Amino acid sequence: MRHSYNGLYHYCYHLGNSILKVINEDQENISFYLPDQAENVFGKDINRLPQNFTHKFLFPNIKKIDVWHCTYQGSKYYPFGKNLAKILTVHDLNFLYDRNRSKAKIRRHLSDLQRKIDDSQHIVAISSFVLDDLNKHLSLSNKSTSVIYNGCNVDDLSPIIQPEVIYNEPFLFTIGTIVNKKNFHVLPPLLHSNNYKLVIAGIESSRDYKKQILKVAEAWNVADRIVFTGPISENDKKWYLSNCTAFLFPSIAEGFGLPVIEAMYFGKPVILSKCTSLPEIGGDSAYYFENFDPSHMQEVLVNSLEHYNRTNPHDKIKERAKSFSWERTAMQYLELYRTISV
Known part of the structure; x- marks a missing residue:
């Protein structure tokens, strides 16, 4: 939780706060393993185990803890060999x-x-796609597993x-760290033959990739309608999401x-790639790019907006979002915490 x-x-953040709402404080205690800059993110009165970079090499005494939940598979902080039940979320x-x-780096990650x-007793995947990936590329050795979806933030x-800066023209919106896997460079052609802006929000992690996006935009003569906002607040994100013409996610x-x-x-029209977990999450409430050919994507955008305006699926789309609940997610994790053992 170093980078908000x-x-x-x-x-x-949402899992921790939701667990605090549903936990039975008379029967169980929860502690948070947090860096100093996030020490009060769940309130000043919580139980906290301070995180220290030395724990990468020598883990602290955690004898009083029964269950350790590692909330991210890439964490450098993991209680290897400690005699307690461990849950790993991938x-x-x-x-x-x-x-x-x-290939060498991929082997090292695996x-x-x-x-x-x-070293874990239970593996949680945040989608069925992720669990399938784990079974394909790693050995789960008959480990107990489950799929627990994220909630809606x-x-x-x-x-x-x-926000201070707003756009009166219709705009298409996307958000994510500016890196290759987000695939944002396929979006500028969607501005061809219309007056939309494309607003891309997120940390600019790769300058080279941002240059690639702009290069494509220049080739399509739409660079003047591409906006990079950088990271934005939760309030501003909600404004962009509620005011955009469509949300695009070609990751x-x-x-x-x-x-x-x-x-x-x-309730916005959401147009996604068909890669990895996205069809599982969007279901039949989203529209999809079958491939990233510019003419195909342009056709999908036009057809999707036409269908959205004609059929008005706003409520159906919103209900899809509401089906992903942090309270339900927290209850599923709590049930794991209560039943798992070494």
């Missing part, structure tokens, strides 16, 4: 789909993950405040895809 602008932070095997990742799997507790590697159900929460 990524999906893993929001997974931990969000994705995205490194398998990274065209720039060497080896590191296999070591955690071997959006809430109605506070009004949406208009080629997703274990779940939290932005998809966030956009669905506002």
